[in-house]
Each structure stands twice: as C-alpha cells, then as structure tokens.
Amino acid sequence: MKTLMLGNEAVARGLYEAGCAVVSSYPGTPSTEITEAAAKYPEIYAEWAPNEKVGMETAFGASLAGRRSFCGMKHVGLNVAADPLFTIAYTGVNAGMVIGVADDAGMHSSQNEQDSRHYAKAAKLPMLEPADSAEALAFTKAAYELSERFDTPVLLKMCTRVSHSQSVVETGERVEPAPVPYEKKAAKYIMMPGNAIRRHPVVEERLKQLAEYAETCPFNRVEEGSDHKVGIITSSTSYQYVKEVCGDRFPVLKLGMAWPMPEKLIRDFAASVSLLTVVEELDGFIEDHCRALGLSLAGKDVFTPLGEFSQNLVAEKLGLPVPRGTALEETIPARPPVMCAGCPHRGLFYTLNKLKLTVLGDIGCYTLGAVPPLAAIDSTICMGASVSGIHGFLKAAGGEMDGRTVAVIGDSTFMHSGITGLVNIAYNESNATVIILDNSITGMTGHQQNPTTGFNLKGDPCTKIDLETLCKAVGIRRVRVVDPYDLAQCEAAIKEELAAPEASVIISRRPCVLLKYVKTAPPLTVDKDKCVGCKACMKIGCPAISVRDGKAGVDETLCVGCNVCQQLCKFDALRAPGEV
Amino acid sequence: METKNMMIVGVGGQGTLLASKLFGRLLLDQGYDVKVSEVHGMSQRGGSVVTYVRWGDRVCSPVIDKGEADFILSFELLEAARWMEFLRPGGRIITNTQQINPMPVITGAAEYPQALEKRMAEAGVALDAMDALSLAEEAGSSKAVNLVLLGRLSRYFDWPEETWQQAITASVPEKFLELNRKAFHLGRNS
Incomplete structure (x- = not known):
C-alpha cells in the first residue's frame, strides 16, 4: 500500500x-x-x-x-x-x-x-x-x-x-x-x-x-548526467537538494552506505568527470576519504560545515540560478520558543533569578529558563552535566560559592545521567543544592514516559521510581519537595537548603501543564482600576501577560490560572474568577 | 508537472501540523508525489513554526527555499510577514489576521509592526487576509483555525469540496469531525 x-x-x-x-x-x-x-x-x-x-x-x-x-x-x-x-x-x-x-x-x-x-x-x-x-x-x-x-x-x-x-x-x-538459538561462545562474547x-x-x-x-551495494549508485564537467558525490538529504537543482544535468554518485566507502566506485566516478564535487552536510567525511584516495575535489572549501543545506545554497555554490523573493524592509521581531503559560518551571526559575544564584543547567524544556526575563541559567552542556558540574564548581571555589549555587535538572534527565553525579556529590561530599524539576514527563521531546512517571512506553502502569527514596538511598540526607506554583514556599526552601551545611535535593514537583490529565484553572482577569502598570507580573516571562496602554492584560486563551503572576502583584489587580 | 510548493506557517501550538498532514494526504490521493517537512521539538514551544508541503511528478528536496512558494498559508499575521521572502513572484499569501505577540513584543524589547497587510500588498504580494479565528469560533472552537484556513485555501484549487471533506474524514478523529467539517465549510465559503 x-x-x-x-x-x-x-x-x-x-x-x-x-x-x-x-x-x-x-x-x-x-x-x-x-x-x-x-x-x-x-x-x-x-x-x-x-x-x-x-x-x-x-x-x-x-x-x-x-x-x-x-x-x-x-x-x-x-x-x-x-x-x-x-x-x-x-x-x-x-x-x-x-x-x-x-x-x-x-x-x-x-x-x-x-x-x-x-x-x-x-x-x-x-x-x-x-x-x-x-x-x-x-x-x-x-x-x-x-x-x-x-x-x-x-x-x-x-x-x-x-x-x-x-x-x-x-x-x-x-x-x-x-x-537464532543462543549458544555460549566465550571467545566471541x-x-x-x-x-x-x-x-x-x-x-x-x-x-x-x-x-x-x-x-x-545497491544503495551506492551512479546516476548518469549529460554534462560531465562536474560530477557530484553526495548522500542523505544533500542528495535531494542536488537533484532538485541539477536534475539529470551532472552525473551523481549517491552513497547510501556511508561507511565503509567503495574505493573503486569512487575512483571510476572521479575519472569520468572533470571536476569532482562532494556535497555533504556537516563535516567533510566523504571528502576526507576521497582526499585520502589522492583525488582532488571541491568540498568544504565551497560547502560550509555549518548548519543545514537547502536547494538555494546548493544552486548558489554550483553557480546555478538562485530564486529570489521579496522581504519587507524592516526587521520582523523574532518569535523564539518560550515556556508555556502555566509551565511549572516558571515559578522556580523566577525564584532563582530573584535570589541571583549561579545556576548550572541541563537539557530539557527548562533550558528556556536561560532566556530573559527569567535569565536564570549559567551553563548548559549535556545530559547530567548540571549535577556533576556543580560538584566541581563548588570544590574549585573552596567554599566561596557555597550557598549561592544550585544545579537544575529535569526528572527524565536526572534518571538518564543525573544519578551518578549525585552519587559523586554524596560520596565526595560537596555542599551542593540540586533541584530536580519534576514535571512527571519527558517534556521537550513531546511527552515520553520515563522511570519516574509510573507508566511505560505503551502507556501501561508500571513500577514508578520514587525520586525521594532514590536520592536518600544515594546518600543525600536532606531531600524535600516544593510546589513551584507557590513562590513563597520555593524561596524559603531554596534559602534553607542553601544555608544547610550539607548537600541537599529539592524536588520541584508539578506535572507539565500540557499533560492531558492536568486540570487547569480558569484564566485570571485584571482589575484595571487597581493595576498601576508596574510590570511586576512581566518578570516571569509568561506569554499570556502583556502590558498595553500602561495596564496589564491577560490573554484568556492562553492563561491557565496558575496564579504565579498573582503572587507578584502588590496591588491585588490580578484576580481569579469569583475573587473580590 | 512542475513541483508546487506550499508553506504552512504559524505559532507553535496553532495546529499547523494537522493542516499539513491533511493536505499531504489529499495530494497523495490525487496521485502526486508528495513531501511534507515538519518541525518538532524545541521550536514547537510557542515559537515560529513552518511546515513545507511539496507536490508534483517527482519531488526531491523536502523543504522550500526563498522565492519558491506558490502559496503561504499563515496562521498569524506577523508570521506571514516573516516568511514572505519565501514566496515566488506571482505566489499568494493566505493569512489569518489574528495577531499573537512574540516574547520580544511582550517584554517591550520590540514592537509588533503596524499595517502589515497594507505593506505586504504594497510590496507586490497577492494577499488574501481573513479573520479565521472568528469563523473558527463560529464553528465551535478557536482551535479550528487550521480548518478554516484550509477551507479558504481550497478555493484556489479545482477539486470539489467533497474531495477535501474526504481527506478531513480520513485525518480527524471522529469526535472532532463535525467541528472540523463545519470550520472547513465556513472558510471555503467565506
């Protein structure tokens, strides 16, 4: 079919x-x-x-x-x-x-x-x-x-x-x-x-x-062309761009097998064309192999190792006509990804920013905590690097940064690579404060289950790894849970754990607001008489809040009533329905 | 047949993916070679999103480049302006007039450009602007903007409404079928 x-x-x-x-x-x-x-x-x-x-x-x-x-x-x-x-x-x-x-x-x-x-x-x-x-x-x-x-x-x-x-x-x-029947084969396995x-x-x-x-290999094939002045070796999506702009004009050697490469096929192809050109995204991998065979060619000297290609880029580099469009003259404001309205990470990052802490970050939706106005992350490297990194950071600072530094890591990322870093913190005794942002799902990749959610890939209930028990078992004595929608509670907990003379884990727990089972509250409204336009509510970078003509406004199609903004308003201008 | 190009642009969460899936399916049913290129992951989080739909006898590249799009179906006005350069000369932008402020506008670091419709038209764009949000609400949900816009788009193709409605039936869960069929119909007859 x-x-x-x-x-x-x-x-x-x-x-x-x-x-x-x-x-x-x-x-x-x-x-x-x-x-x-x-x-x-x-x-x-x-x-x-x-x-x-x-x-x-x-x-x-x-x-x-x-x-x-x-x-x-x-x-x-x-x-x-x-x-x-x-x-x-x-x-x-x-x-x-x-x-x-x-x-x-x-x-x-x-x-x-x-x-x-x-x-x-x-x-x-x-x-x-x-x-x-x-x-x-x-x-x-x-x-x-x-x-x-x-x-x-x-x-x-x-x-x-x-x-x-x-x-x-x-x-x-x-x-x-x-x-295939299993046989014990010691020398092989x-x-x-x-x-x-x-x-x-x-x-x-x-x-x-x-x-x-x-x-x-049938996946390595030469596609003939009418003009042998140029011959192109290419693969993957680059092949599609080449065919888009060249059609059947130049001969193409398409490599469907990236490794090992066919030496004779490449040599024969190179001999059949005047200028050998390698079109490949990222590194000059095919190019290096061809050069090792002693072939001269055009490769990364023409085609950038940076970013994605497109048909226009390939056309331009091959000297072919490039379509043009018309743009407006002024700059169009960027629309970067943002934390969703009601995202449980928002209140936590607001607090970290407010306390002016150094924050070693990790990989997940919450990397968006680096973006203004939250701007509360100092480093992002790879899965787990926050927990391992804070240990080295504190050891190097010799007590200087104790009480001013935290690591933040998501629940799924913690299970992926954070645990071993936490073992190091416990074993080699640094005074680290690790915050696990437990939104009960793997968020950024689109809601995948993980060992802490209690459900498997097929959605069936299964063993749920308990983060509190796990952290305690690793050797962390101070483990506590906060609700990131409660700013006062978050701030008090973070201050307390930073002041404690030993390592601690704070689990900031609230499910991702996009999860189907999460019940959201009705949108807030703004009492325009009370709003003085101080923009305190703007400090959390919520896409549902904006200020127009000196007054705050809440987009009721986006607001999920998380009430984080309400806690920032000193003038009682943000109201939940029914509140007076 | 020369390859035809349509971009579907909007803001993450507006339902652009369903529109491209539905349209891709319709094109496949009409016997074309089709490619639909989507964006997943980080950029879905309220960011600018774009989907490329290409169809013809043989489609190679999965993406559309500047100066190539026959149609840009835009779910938000600023996004229409952002991607305008991808339109080929003689191409058409069909856009929702809804405005959604991006974060730099919300924080006051930038302003939402004024009179975008007028200025795009002055730049020579064939512009078909409509209030798709109101029609979606009339159909029963603000989330049905995608089907309203597809309905409007359908007026530029020769296929009968039944062809489109069949693709809708095949792409939309039973529970939301009536809403989506109605939204499409309102868009097509707007």
Missing part, C-alpha cells in the same frame, strides 16, 4: 517488516518517533530505557538471545552509548542488531551539530544513510540482512530532514525470522583481553569485506 510516512515512521515500519522483536531507546529530537511508531506494532516489544547506553546494551542482549533488535537515539545520545558501541563492534551479533542515530544539522533542538558518521569509521562498523522515507524503510530491512551476513551491528543514520519529512512509501508484509585480542583481527577483516560489498 502506498502511504505518506515520516522518515522515522518508515524506519519503524522497516523494523516491523524485518521481524524486529525488541526495541529499547531513549527519546531525543529528531529520533523520537522511530520508537513511538515501533511501539504501535503489537509484534514488537518496545520500551524507553533510562538512557542510550542502557538502550543499546538492552538491544545487544536481545540480539544475543537470538531476536532481531534495535535501539534509537539522537546524535549526542550516541556519545552516551559509545562505550558498548565500540565493543559490540568486536563481539558482533547473534540475531541482527541495528542502531538508529539521527543527526540535527542546524540544531533545531540540540546543543551541538556533531556528525555521527565519524562513529562508524571509529568503531569500524557499517553505516547506511537513507535520503527519504522509502529508503528509510528499505535500508532498515537491508540493515538486518547485513548485520546477520557480516556478523556486525549496523548503524542507520538519519537526520532532521529525513526523520521529520513525510514522503511516499510502499509498505510490505512482516517476516518472522526464526529465533567475553571481551577480556585474551579474547578481544583475537576479535580485533576479525573486525579488521570484516571491514575489508564490507568495503568490497560497498562496491556492489
């Missing part, structure tokens, strides 16, 4: 059709929908793991047990899972195993734009790189064949534009591969030095065989 699917949904369809049995992932834009879509197939066991390393090891365990498995993550997630990655490259697989990784050129929702293709080369693993949804489906299925034929995990590399674009796919039937030394040559030999396979 022909249907429109997101690239991510097409990967999930590929998992289904290939008979994948176990999926374990951590959500991360732009990869999240692969696992969400996989969970809709009853034949697939799918789960959210606490982090990508756990997901990859779970998928490896499933492969070891003899069933086809998958783990999915965003580019930075692969850093977390790099440890198992490099060693399962040695062990190989029992049943097929595929690792999905989605890059985010342009950083639509990421803290860096690293290029995951380097991992394939560094771990000596094959990587397939689809350019649309049809390829995403086909490559996913082919990845399992490759995995089992060459006894290797296979990387499937997506990117924002392939993951989040719908295009036409033709769906097929599911195959049910017979489970126990990677202690004596065994690993014997596995490394196997990895090198496998890479040679894969490079030979790449020469005839």
Whole structure:
C-alpha cells in the first residue's frame, strides 16, 4: 500500500517488516518517533530505557538471545552509548542488531551539530544513510540482512530532514525470522583481553569485506548526467537538494552506505568527470576519504560545515540560478520558543533569578529558563552535566560559592545521567543544592514516559521510581519537595537548603501543564482600576501577560490560572474568577 | 508537472501540523508525489513554526527555499510577514489576521509592526487576509483555525469540496469531525 510516512515512521515500519522483536531507546529530537511508531506494532516489544547506553546494551542482549533488535537515539545520545558501541563492534551479533542515530544539522533542538558518521569509521562498523522515507524503510530491512551476513551491528543514520519529512512509501508484509538459538561462545562474547585480542583481527577483516560489498551495494549508485564537467558525490538529504537543482544535468554518485566507502566506485566516478564535487552536510567525511584516495575535489572549501543545506545554497555554490523573493524592509521581531503559560518551571526559575544564584543547567524544556526575563541559567552542556558540574564548581571555589549555587535538572534527565553525579556529590561530599524539576514527563521531546512517571512506553502502569527514596538511598540526607506554583514556599526552601551545611535535593514537583490529565484553572482577569502598570507580573516571562496602554492584560486563551503572576502583584489587580 | 510548493506557517501550538498532514494526504490521493517537512521539538514551544508541503511528478528536496512558494498559508499575521521572502513572484499569501505577540513584543524589547497587510500588498504580494479565528469560533472552537484556513485555501484549487471533506474524514478523529467539517465549510465559503 502506498502511504505518506515520516522518515522515522518508515524506519519503524522497516523494523516491523524485518521481524524486529525488541526495541529499547531513549527519546531525543529528531529520533523520537522511530520508537513511538515501533511501539504501535503489537509484534514488537518496545520500551524507553533510562538512557542510550542502557538502550543499546538492552538491544545487544536481545540480539544475543537470538531476536532481531534495535535501539534509537539522537546524535549526542550516541556519545552516551559509545562505550558498548565500540565493543559490540568486536563481539558482533547473534540475531541482527541495528542502531538508529539521527543527526540535527542546524540544531533545531540540540546543543551541538556533531556528525555521527565519524562513529562508524571509529568503531569500524557499517553505516547506511537513507535520503527519504522509502529508503528509510528499505535500508532498515537491508540493515538486518547485513548485520546477520557480516556478523556486525549496523548503524542507520538519519537526520532532521529525513526523520521529520513525510514522503511516499510502499509498505510490505512482516517476516518472522526464526529465533537464532543462543549458544555460549566465550571467545566471541567475553571481551577480556585474551579474547578481544583475537576479535580485533576479525573486525579488521570484516571491514575489508564490507568495503568490497560497498562496491556492489545497491544503495551506492551512479546516476548518469549529460554534462560531465562536474560530477557530484553526495548522500542523505544533500542528495535531494542536488537533484532538485541539477536534475539529470551532472552525473551523481549517491552513497547510501556511508561507511565503509567503495574505493573503486569512487575512483571510476572521479575519472569520468572533470571536476569532482562532494556535497555533504556537516563535516567533510566523504571528502576526507576521497582526499585520502589522492583525488582532488571541491568540498568544504565551497560547502560550509555549518548548519543545514537547502536547494538555494546548493544552486548558489554550483553557480546555478538562485530564486529570489521579496522581504519587507524592516526587521520582523523574532518569535523564539518560550515556556508555556502555566509551565511549572516558571515559578522556580523566577525564584532563582530573584535570589541571583549561579545556576548550572541541563537539557530539557527548562533550558528556556536561560532566556530573559527569567535569565536564570549559567551553563548548559549535556545530559547530567548540571549535577556533576556543580560538584566541581563548588570544590574549585573552596567554599566561596557555597550557598549561592544550585544545579537544575529535569526528572527524565536526572534518571538518564543525573544519578551518578549525585552519587559523586554524596560520596565526595560537596555542599551542593540540586533541584530536580519534576514535571512527571519527558517534556521537550513531546511527552515520553520515563522511570519516574509510573507508566511505560505503551502507556501501561508500571513500577514508578520514587525520586525521594532514590536520592536518600544515594546518600543525600536532606531531600524535600516544593510546589513551584507557590513562590513563597520555593524561596524559603531554596534559602534553607542553601544555608544547610550539607548537600541537599529539592524536588520541584508539578506535572507539565500540557499533560492531558492536568486540570487547569480558569484564566485570571485584571482589575484595571487597581493595576498601576508596574510590570511586576512581566518578570516571569509568561506569554499570556502583556502590558498595553500602561495596564496589564491577560490573554484568556492562553492563561491557565496558575496564579504565579498573582503572587507578584502588590496591588491585588490580578484576580481569579469569583475573587473580590 | 512542475513541483508546487506550499508553506504552512504559524505559532507553535496553532495546529499547523494537522493542516499539513491533511493536505499531504489529499495530494497523495490525487496521485502526486508528495513531501511534507515538519518541525518538532524545541521550536514547537510557542515559537515560529513552518511546515513545507511539496507536490508534483517527482519531488526531491523536502523543504522550500526563498522565492519558491506558490502559496503561504499563515496562521498569524506577523508570521506571514516573516516568511514572505519565501514566496515566488506571482505566489499568494493566505493569512489569518489574528495577531499573537512574540516574547520580544511582550517584554517591550520590540514592537509588533503596524499595517502589515497594507505593506505586504504594497510590496507586490497577492494577499488574501481573513479573520479565521472568528469563523473558527463560529464553528465551535478557536482551535479550528487550521480548518478554516484550509477551507479558504481550497478555493484556489479545482477539486470539489467533497474531495477535501474526504481527506478531513480520513485525518480527524471522529469526535472532532463535525467541528472540523463545519470550520472547513465556513472558510471555503467565506
């Protein structure tokens, strides 16, 4: 059947059709929908793991047990899972195993734009790189064949534009591969030095065989062109931009297999054109390989390593006509993402700003606490870095910053990578105050369950990890819960914990206001007679509040009656319905 | 057929994704090659959002670039102005006249530009501006702005209303079907 699917949904369809049995992932834009879509197939066991390393090891365990498995993550997630990655490259697989990784050129929702293709080369693993949804489906299925034929995990590399674009796919039937019986094979699966030394040559030999396979792999193809003055090697979404602007004019070598690369195919292609050009987003990965083959070419000297490409960028760099549009002359005010009206993080960040604290931040919706007027975050690095970072910060400051510094981290991020940092705080005894922003969901990626929510990926009730008990078990004696809608309570708790002579955890607990089960209150109204236009209510950066003609106004379509603004009004001008 | 381009722009949370899914489905049913490119994640949080819909015999790029859009369907006036440069010469902007203040305007760091409709028209844009919010409310919910705008858009295509209504039936949950069908009808006949 022909249907429109997101690239991510097409990967999930590929998992289904290939008979994948176990999926374990951590959500991360732009990869999240692969696992969400996989969970809709009853034949697939799918789960959210606490982090990508756990997901990859779970998928490896499933492969070891003899069933086809998958783990999915965003580019930075692969850093977390790099440890198992490099060693399962040695062990190989029992049943097929595929690792999905989605890059985010342009950083639509990421803290860096690293290029995951380097991992394939560094771990000596094959990587397939689809350019649309049809390829995403086909490559996913082919990845399992490759995995089992060459006894290797296979990387499937997506990117924002392939993951989040719908295009036409033709769906097929599911195959049910017979489970591969598990046999104990110590020399293959126990990677202690004596065994690993014997596995490394196997990895090198496998890479040679894969490079030979790449020469005839149907996903590496030459598309002929009429004008051989220029020949373009490209892959992924860059291929689409090239075809958009060049059509069939220049010959194109499209690489669907990102690693290893086909040496002979590339050399023959290069010999057939006058100017070899490599068009690839982010790093010059194909380019470096071509240069190592001694080929001269145009690459990153022409095409930027920064951000996403587009058809106009490719046209301009190739000297082709570029369409132009007309803009208004004046600057249009930016519309950056903001914390939602009623977001439980708002009151907490207002308090941190008010107390002028140094705040080590983390990864999630609450990174928006860095934006004015809240402007309450000093650093954001990666998952968990707030909790580990505050410990080093306080140790280095030798007591100077005690009582003035906090770490903030979300519930899901804490379960992902915050716990180990908290163990360090307890074990090596710093006087850190860690605030867990518990909104009872993984918010930024679009509401995924996590170990603290009490529900699994399929929405079924399951064991709920209790944050208070966990923090106490780790060795933190001072653990308390506050309601971030209650500003006085928040401020008092933070002051108290900062003053305490030991480490503490404050759990700022209130569910994300966008969760369906959250009951919101009616919107507030402004008593225009009482409002003096002092703008105190504007200090929380709520999109529902604005000041016009010297008086505050509340947008009743946005306001959810959280009452945080009301607590800032000294003139009693903000009213809940029924209040006098 | 040469590839046709439509951008759907608005503010995160306004329902632009449903509009693009519905339109993409309709185009697929008409036998076109289709690509629909969406934005997920961080930028959905009340930020400026854009969806690209492209259709034709063979669609390559999933995105639309400056000077390429045949239509821009805008859910908010400022967003129409923001993306105007993506319109091709001779293209058309269909926009809701609703104004939603972005954070720099709320905080007073910037002003919401005045007379945008007039100035876009003066810049040569074929502009079809409408109060989609009022019609959505008339249909039963302010959230139905997306279907009102799709209704207005439908007037620029030759397909009968039934073709559109079929795509709506296939894309919208049963519970909201009547509301959405009505909103579409009001937009189409506005």
